Amino acid sequence: MRNTRDTQLLFELSKAGRRAVELPACDVPQEPIADLIPARLLATCDLPLPELTEPQLVRHYANLSTLNMSVDTHFYPLGSCTMKYNPKRNERLAALPGIVDLHPYQPDESLQGLLALLYGLQEMLSEIAGLDAVSLQPAAGAHGELTALMVAAAYFREQGERRTKILTPDSAHGTNPASASMCGFDAVTVNSTSAGFVDLEDLKQKLDDQVAVFMITNPNTLGLFDPYVRQIADLVHERGGLIYLDGANMNAILGVTRPGDFGTDMMHYNPHKTFSGPHGGGGPGAGPIAVTAQLEPYLPSPTIVKKGNGADACYQLDYDRPRSIGRVRSFFGNTGVLVRAYCYIMTHGPDGLRRVAENAVLNANYLLSRLQPLLPVPHGPRCAHEFVATALTLKQQRGVTAMDVVKRLLDFGYHAPTVYFPLTVKEAIMVEPTETESKETLDAFAETLRQIVDEPPETLHAAPLMTPVSRPDEVAAARKPVLRWREAEQPSQVEG
Numbered sequence: 381m382r383n384t385r386d387t388q389l390l391f392e393l394s395k396a397g398r399r400a401v402e403l404p405a406c407d408v409p410q411e412p413i414a415d416l417i418p419a420r421l422l423a424t425c426d427l428p429l430p431e432l433t434e435p436q437l438v439r440h441y442a443n444l445s446t447l448n449m450s451v452d453t454h455f456y457p458l459g460s461c462t463m464k465y466n467p468k469r470n471e472r473l474a475a476l477p478g479i480v481d482l483h484p485y486q487p488d489e490s491l492q493g494l495l496a497l498l499y500g501l502q503e504m505l506s507e508i509a510g511l512d513a514v515s516l517q518p519a520a521g522a523h524g525e526l527t528a529l530m531v532a533a534a535y536f537r538e539q540g541e542r543r544t545k546i547l548t549p550d551s552a553h554g555t556n557p558a559s560a561s562m563c564g565f566d567a568v569t570v571n572s573t574s575a576g577f578v579d580l581e582d583l584k585q586k587l588d589d590q591v592a593v594f595m596i597t598n599p600n601t602l603g604l605f606d607p608y609v610r611q612i613a614d615l616v617h618e619r620g621g622l623i624y625l626d627g628a629n630m631n632a633i634l635g636v637t638r639p640g641d642f643g644t645d646m647m648h649y650n651p652h653k654t655f656s657g658p659h660g661g662g663g664p665g666a667g668p669i670a671v672t673a674q675l676e677p678y679l680p681s682p683t684i685v686k687k688g689n690g691a692d693a694c695y696q697l698d699y700d701r702p703r704s705i706g707r708v709r710s711f712f713g714n715t716g717v718l719v720r721a722y723c724y725i726m727t728h729g730p731d732g733l734r735r736v737a738e739n740a741v742l743n744a745n746y747l748l749s750r751l752q753p754l755l756p757v758p759h760g761p762r763c764a765h766e767f768v769a770t771a772l773t774l775k776q777q778r779g780v781t782a783m784d785v786v787k788r789l790l791d792f793g794y795h796a797p798t799v800y801f802p803l804t805v806k807e808a809i810m811v812e813p814t815e816t817e818s819k820e821t822l823d824a825f826a827e828t829l830r831q832i833v834d835e836p837p838e839t840l841h842a843a844p845l846m847t848p849v850s851r852p853d854e855v856a857a858a859r860k861p862v863l864r865w866r867e868a869e870q871p872s873q874v875e876g
């Protein structure tokens with residue numbers, strides 16, 4: 381139950397004369413300092429700062445911190461985003477003084493521990509991908525896409541080829557066509573079949589010698605592993621194009637199959653998704669890319685290389701990369717996220733990583749079968765690590781939208797799933813439970829959704845009813861005050 385008074389502004393709580401700290405009286409003369417600074421530079425304004433006691437301040441911020449949802453406090457079935465639990469052990473390791481107290485301008489010799497760790501991560505990511513070389517520089521998945529497309533552009537330039545198009549399936553994440561455009565290519569959409577896979581006939585029609593790259597997500601955003609992926613790769617390769625794998629869904633296939641084995645030439649990872657780096661609220665993330673040997677010369681500079689072996693081994697930053705696209709990120713990339721990924725992979729080991737994927741897929745299928753009777757899953761009855769349900773029937777029969785359903789989930793303490801994505805499913809509700817949730821959590825979530833779909837449409841249109849802010853981006857919000865706590869004391873609405 382939440383007391384909405386706690387969300388009052390500090391200015392509203394202010395009472396003249398209150399203080400959180402009291403400083404001793406100044407015991408040095410002040411005037412001479414004022415004399416040294418020209419009068420025009422001295423502040424004269426009297427800032428109306430709030431005046432509060434320390435407990436008021438602490439409660440204000442402590443309460444504010446509970447108004448949001450997080451993986452530590454709530455189930456977060458945000459499809460495509462892989463919001464799995466972030467093990468505290470990785471936080472502790474990433475915060476060790478030997479990591480956080482380094483300065484990026486230190487000489488390589490004094491950074492051997494960190495360089496060894498990052499080199500080890502490169503090697504592991506290369507093995508998991510089934511590809512030859514890795515760059516850790518890109519700062520997010522989308523940045524990895526852009527970087528890899530720049531690598532592809534450099535490769536084709538050196539081949540003396542001018543290819544202008546990038547193909548993306550209609551179920552692709554918006555970052556795919558966006559990265560293509562940012563890199564100066566024309567993004568061309570390839571349709572899906574009604575079964576949710578890449579339409580091979582449409583692909584053949586759109587595939588010509590102008591196509592540089594086909595960007596595929598596999599399993600795709602419908603949570604389906606495309607069984608024709610090998611055939612797709614062959615078709616693209618026959619025309620001289622490259623296959624890019626959007627690796628955001630690696631959680632489904634870790635240790636089960638390797639993108640390189642099904643024809644991928646380059647891919648990105650989202651360590652903040654697959655390898656449990658904390659995310660949400662915009663990052664920081666990371667977007668390491670893995671590529672085949674033929675694309676390796678074009679990777680960003682510098683890369684981390686190992687010289688010598690055994691006791692003589694040392695690690696260096698290699699800037700001698702004349703064909704490289706250059707730097708895409710300062711220093712070593714978002715090191716903190718990369719260290720957590722390293723810890724996560726080392727903790728699980730090869731068999732553990734495979735079990736991560738198996739349990740992610742098991743959890744998703746369990747939840748799919750529990751939700752299917754309430755919200756149909758058009759591309760069921762089985763899925764990989766996530767599935768896309770639809771509220772279309774609910775909308776047609778009772779006027780209740782996907783948005784209404786997921787907004788109501790907030791009132792019951794669940795983060796809302798992704799909605800209206802992928803665009804190929806109407807009234808889409810995209811659910812990814814991840815492997816870190818228990819059966820009890822999944823059951824309770826399914827039971828809550830069962831209650832919600834039977835609630836009166838008016839309740840659902842107005843949801844969420846118990847959060848301090850309702851729907852700031854909705855037309856409905858224009859009709860009623862957005863900040864509920866401003867609506868003079870409404871106990872009926874704030875009981876939760």
Ligand SMILES: *Cc1c(COP(=O)(O)O)cnc(C)c1O
Nearest residue numbers: 460520521522553555626628665
């Ligand atoms: C999250 C995601 C991306 C983008 O990754 P960021 O790290 O958020 O930039 C790309 N594709 C898919 C399928 C994703 O889920």
